[in-house]
Amino acid sequence: DAGITQSPRYKITETGRQVTLMCHQTWSHSYMFWYRQDLGHGLRLIYYSAAADITDKGEVPDGYVVSRSKTENFPLTLESATRSQTSVYFCASKLQLAGPWNEQFFGPGTRLTVL
Amino acid sequence: LAKTTQPISMDSYEGQEVNITCSHNNIATNDYITWYQQFPSQGPRFIIQGYKTKVTNEVASLFIPADRKSSTLSLPRVSLSDTAVYYCLVDTGTASKLTFGTGTRLQVTL
Numbered sequence: 001d002a003g004i005t006q007s008p009r010y011k012i013t014e015t016g017r018q019v020t021l022m023c024h025q026t027w028s029h030s031y032m033f034w035y036r037q038d039l040g041h042g043l044r045l046i047y048y049s050a051a052a053d054i055t056d057k058g059e060v061p062d063g064y065v066v067s068r069s070k071t072e073n074f075p076l077t078l079e080s081a082t083r084s085q086t087s088v089y090f091c092a093s094k095l096q097l098a099g100p101w102n103e104q105f106f107g108p109g110t111r112l113t114v115l
Numbered sequence: 116l117a118k119t120t121q122p123i124s125m126d127s128y129e130g131q132e133v134n135i136t137c138s139h140n141n142i143a144t145n146d147y148i149t150w151y152q153q154f155p156s157q158g159p160r161f162i163i164q165g166y167k168t169k170v171t172n173e174v175a176s177l178f179i180p181a182d183r184k185s186s187t188l189s190l191p192r193v194s195l196s197d198t199a200v201y202y203c204l205v206d207t208g209t210a211s212k213l214t215f216g217t218g219t220r221l222q223v224t225l
Contacts (some may be wrong), residue, residue: 038224040217041217042217051174055209057211057215058211059211090159097208097210098145102206104161109156
C-alpha cells in the first residue's frame with residue numbers, strides 16, 4: 001500500500017526492555033522524522049533523517065536510537081524503556097526540507113505503554 | 116527554536132467562522148507557515164501553507180500580516196467534523212527546529 005505506515009500500532013512493554021518501532025514510507029521521501037506526543041507538550045521531535053545513513057537529534061533524543069539503512073525505513077529503538085517513554089509516537093516523511101508545497105506526511109501512530 | 120504560541124482551546128457552534136491565531140515572533144526570512152489538523156487516534160494532516168498575505172484552498176484560508184510574526188487560520192462555516200486539534204508550524208529549513216506547539220483544541224457543537 002502506498003503511504004506511510006507504522007508498526008505496531010499498540011505496544012505494551014516493561015521497564016528495561018528494548019523496543020523497536022517501525023516506520024515505512026513508499027514515496028522515496030528524503031526526510032523522515034520521529035515525534036512523540038504527550039498531553040501538554042504537543043508534538044516533540046525525537047530524531048530525523050535527511051537520507052539513508054544520515055540521522056540527527058531533535059529536541060528530545062535521550063533514550064532513543066535510530067537508523068536508516070534504506071530510504072523507505074526509519075526504525076526507532078528504545079534501548080532500555082522507561083515509564084517516561086510512555087507516549088504516542090508518530091513517524092513522518094517529507095520530500096524536501098524547505099520551500100513551498102512541502103508538507104509532512106504522518107503515519108497513524110504507535111501507542112506505547114511502558115509498565 | 117521557532118517557537119509558536121496558540122490558544123489552548125476554542126469553542127464554536129456549527130456554521131460559524133472560526134479564526135485561530137498563532138504567534139511566531141522568531142520566524143526567519145525563508146520560513147513558511149504550515150497548519151495541520153489532527154483527529155483523535157490519527158496523525159496530523161496538512162491543511163494549508165503560506166508565506167505572506169493570504170492563501171485560500173478548499174477547506175481554509177490563511178492570513179499572514181506583513182511582519183509575518185503571526186498567522187491566522189480561518190475555517191469558514193465549521194461543522195461537527197471540524198472538531199480537532201490544530202497545529203501551527205514554522206516550516207524552517209533546519210530540520211532540528213521543526214517542532215510543533217501544543218496546538219489549539221477546537222470543539223464544535225450544535
